[in-house]
Amino acid sequence: MAGFRLRDITPRGLYARSMLMVIAPVVLILILMTWYYYDSHIAEVNRKLGQSIARDTSLVQAYCAGGNDAGLDREMIRTGLDLTFTCDSHEDDFDRSGYASVFSYSRTLDKELETRLEVPVDTALNPKDSMLHLRFPSEGRTAEIIVERKRVLTITSHFFIVWVIIFSLFMVALAIGFLNQQVRSILRLAEAARAFGRGREMPDFRPSGANEVRDAARAVIDMKNRLTAFTEQRTAMLAGVSHDLRTPLTRLKLELAMMEPTEEIKAAQADLDDMSMMLDEYLTFARGEEGDEAVTFDLAKLVRDIAAGFGPHIDVTGPESIRVHGRPLAIKRAVSNLISNAMKFATETRVTLVDGPHAADIHVDDNGPGIEPARREEAFRPFMRLDEARTQNTSGTGLGLTLARDTARAHGGDLRLSDSPLGGLRASLRLPH
Template identity: 75%
Template sequence: MMRLRDITPRGLYARSLLMVVAPVVLILALMTWYYYSSHLAEVNRKLAQSIARDAALVQSYCDGRPDLPVDRDQLAADLDMTFDCARVDPPGGGPRLQRSFAYRSGLKEELETRLGVPVDVSIDAASMLHFRFPSASGTVEIRIERKRALTVNSHFFIVWVIISSLMMLGLAVAFLNQQVRSILRLSEAARAFGRGRDAPDFRPSGATEVRDAARALIDMKSRLTAFADQRTSMLAGVSHDLRTPLTRLKLSLAMMEETEELAAARADLDDMAMMLDEYLTFARGEDGDEPVPLDLAVLVREAAAGFGPHIVVTGPASLEITGRPLALKRAVNNLISNGVKYATEVRVSLVSGPRAAEVHVEDDGPGIAPERREEAFRPFARLDEARTQNTSGTGLGLTLARDTARAHGGDLRLSDSALGGLRASLRLPH
């Protein structure tokens, strides 16, 4: 079923402009139709009646009525027309007269009704109307200026209506530009805030509602920043406080005689230190890593090289984007590391799309069931599946990678790999 929103523009500017243009065009069309079909037709009808009355006086004069003045020139001057009572055409039928839209004004019908004889109405090259009709004295021809029978300046009305409508549309477009510009600035600021960037030039502007929304956005950004800073400080303090006893335990174990139990204890302490580092990395997010133009292809190849020459990267040699290099490299490292942990073959491919660049990391491991993939993104989640058995880690790799992707305006998705395992697709806008 066809809906109105299926045929109307989707953008706010286009919809607002349509709301202004459509009524103006409709009113202009209705006014034009009324002017030509009613008002203009009535004016032309009155003119035709006046001319028909004057033509009746000429007919009476040519027929020799005694109650009319006998001075032909005086009668022509009073009626503002010229006439011949007994016109004789030269050989060949006289000059060819062009047919005119005078028929549409009702002039011919008014003349024939008033005079009671057939009347031929035509217009010549000099814009003079000619009326010919038979009488007792012969063929009577009356000549008048066209402007007496038809309103020749009617198009001025339409021109002025169009000019005034264009002026109103111009003012409306200027007003819409100002209002929509404020909304676009708000959208750009929200997008920047969502990617972890600042918008120092952003100020609330526009209508009151838009200003309120801008202030709410700034307040929300301040609150989120304060919350993130508080979380970072708290976890940094916890990490620092835990590192001290861990260091003392490592020193104590180092002074003891080497045994299998001591080796296992050292391994546990190393795992705890690694967990603290990952917790702190998760808490800090991308602090201190500012967005800069970078080559994603070079960054991915550098990250893959750290895992050995068996990790092959395919795709374009260059992919220019803007992002935080440390955060992106950490995210790619996490994806490749997950593949190396759970599979024997890992492939990395780069794809350059029209709006975004994509990094695909595929493996031939056991994979993750579709209904469990969203759970894999939860912080510290460890799925009781083949991908988490006999492996170390905190369960933050995918969480950090997706947080990084979304902070850049992209996303991270999991799907089935052509190798039979898991495929992680990191999408980043250009």
Template identity: 80%
Template sequence: MMFRLRDITPRGLYARSMLMVITPVVLILSLMTWYYYDSHIAEVNRKLAQSIARDASLIQAYCDRREDSPSVHRTIDERLDLTFTCKSPEQALASSSYLDRFAYSSTLDNELETRLGVPVETALNPRDSMLHLRFASGPRTVEIIVERKRVFVANAHIFIVWVILFSLFMIALAIAFLNQQVRSILRLSKAARAFGRGRDAPDFRPSGANEVREAARAVIDMKNRLTAFTEQRTAMLAGVSHDLRTPLTRLKLALAMMEETDDIRAARSDLDDMSMMLDEYLTFARGEEGDEASDLDLSELVREAAAGFGPHIIVNGPDEIAVNGRPLAIKRAVSNLISNAMKFATDVQITLVDGPHAADIHVDDNGPGIPPERREDAFRPFMRLDEARTQNTPGTGLGLTLARDTARAHGGDLRLSDSPLGGLRASLRLPH
């Protein structure tokens, strides 16, 4: 399996942006710290060690003369700003019994041994942080007491503190900036989701970076165009349906006055089918107007729709499912699914499933069903599938189309599959 970076990186924009900001900051500051200690601090400590080694060499030369001169001794102490003694090994051992071995003296030890040519012991006095150097000089032992800060950089930890504080400041600044940008994107996503479900977002205003603002304006413009198109389509459908009712009524009156024959009965049947189609068109047009989204009990709505087809329609599932949507549109979509199933089956059952993110309405029948390769065609307007549906069956061919439009307008979908009853299952999903 090929390695892909996206498999180990976060999925969210906020997490990815944080990773893009924090990673370079931490990497750069880590490299700076490493370079500071590996190059600068190490070089400074080496120079300090060389300076102490030169002073120790001078003291070694003085002690090798075996002639103690108080004035010279005092002059060396003052000029070198340190304290030294030339003692016997027994005296030196007794005076340094309380000292701790200094753990960070490798650089100093190397410089002292290189300069003096003898092993040097380094120890730290824990009481006053004074560094003690002890080495042999002929029969005597030389002990030098010097301030620790003259040998090593003692305040290097301050640099680490500043690096950490600066890193935290940069990360806090990045988080504040990213919060503002991501918040604008989340507002846009929420508004687009509301627009997609046919709802308004009155409090939404373009904000954030110029690119996000431009995307927000494009979404608002798209929403306005779709709204205008939907209103125009609904008005046209309502107008056409209403205008056709007048000549249709005249034809019915004319046929009623004619002698009853087989042709007249067939013509009346055709007019009844046309009248039913117009009623469905008008119902659809009226349903799009004034049906505002609201919180509703989907279980109660489905049971009401099923009750309109008779008590033999069984509804299984929870007694209460809370969703938000347009009640008339959802009830019409469920009624279309039940009506479509009853046209071609003798047994119709409805199952409600309340999931964590969406609610499902399964309408099952024991009819002839639809072949899998033709199921998508069933959603095309005015499409009649002759293999599964008889041509004599009345209908407009809009039931599944309108039901899917309703589901998708609410952010869900409508899918067809095999039913446990042997026929077709229509599954309408609505998000919570």
């Protein structure tokens, strides 16, 4: 059984986590402050008010019990009772229709009254005039006291909580606005990094947000510029080397053609032909990188045009139209390499197009000998030819799969090899929309 991990119950997104970090402390502080305010301060205030009412009620109880002497009268005048009472309350005068029971703080008042009077007290609140009625027995008589609720209970305490909630919501709104600004910069950086990884340009991208986010954005831009410069330098060097080697190769071909045609001469001519073909592929690759800008195009139409160039026997199935964004020439070269490889080693080749929700897949299947699963990754190495798994005596440079995977990954996709339904090898080229 896996151990408990906090990340299993917390949000995964940065924005959600930031919101949780802002809202959770505010809510916790609000709950603790409200609990302390009501449990400590308000409870103490209501206890003091209850004691005051209980003291006045005890005077009324003594008065109704027949202790109306001069000392008691003077005490009642001195305290200045701010209440109305009667010593002979009738049942009809205590009509409970329309009355509401006092809320939870009445327990404090009831406790103080019962402690002071030592008799049960019946309490009711008239919601029409907010007057509190206290009714209790006194020496065979029924006394009733009518007092304003504000003398008994703190009735404005909820205003404090309301204002605390309002200011808390205001602070949360400010925090949300700030977080939106910061998270938007991070999302913009992620979008730019994703676009750069797929070979797309974002000319309107500028570093923004906090200093750390700006530093990360500048680092991404610098990395993209260095990679672009490296790619351009590699392409230029490859084109220059390929072009410069053509002259000595042509001279060697001419010299061999003028010699006596022996087996050794024929083998040397075959080697020169292979070298010439390799140079042609290098030049084709180098020229394909130049001027091939990323655009939105119909991948399904491009694949069908490529298959048609290999002959009518290449079956293409799938949607009639798939819109993707990328470099058409590079993708065309990659798909052509996959179909050409399949045709070299098999008698049947089939192309299947799949339009997924986030990416498009091109499956090239053949019925050839295939490649062992343990050696499929080796097939992507430059100049690697797995003759043990494929038919011998086939021409090629060993760069087809390498360039195809480079093209797929440059667009944010990938190229994978697996078993084909036809019994041979399946090459699956994935390109994001």
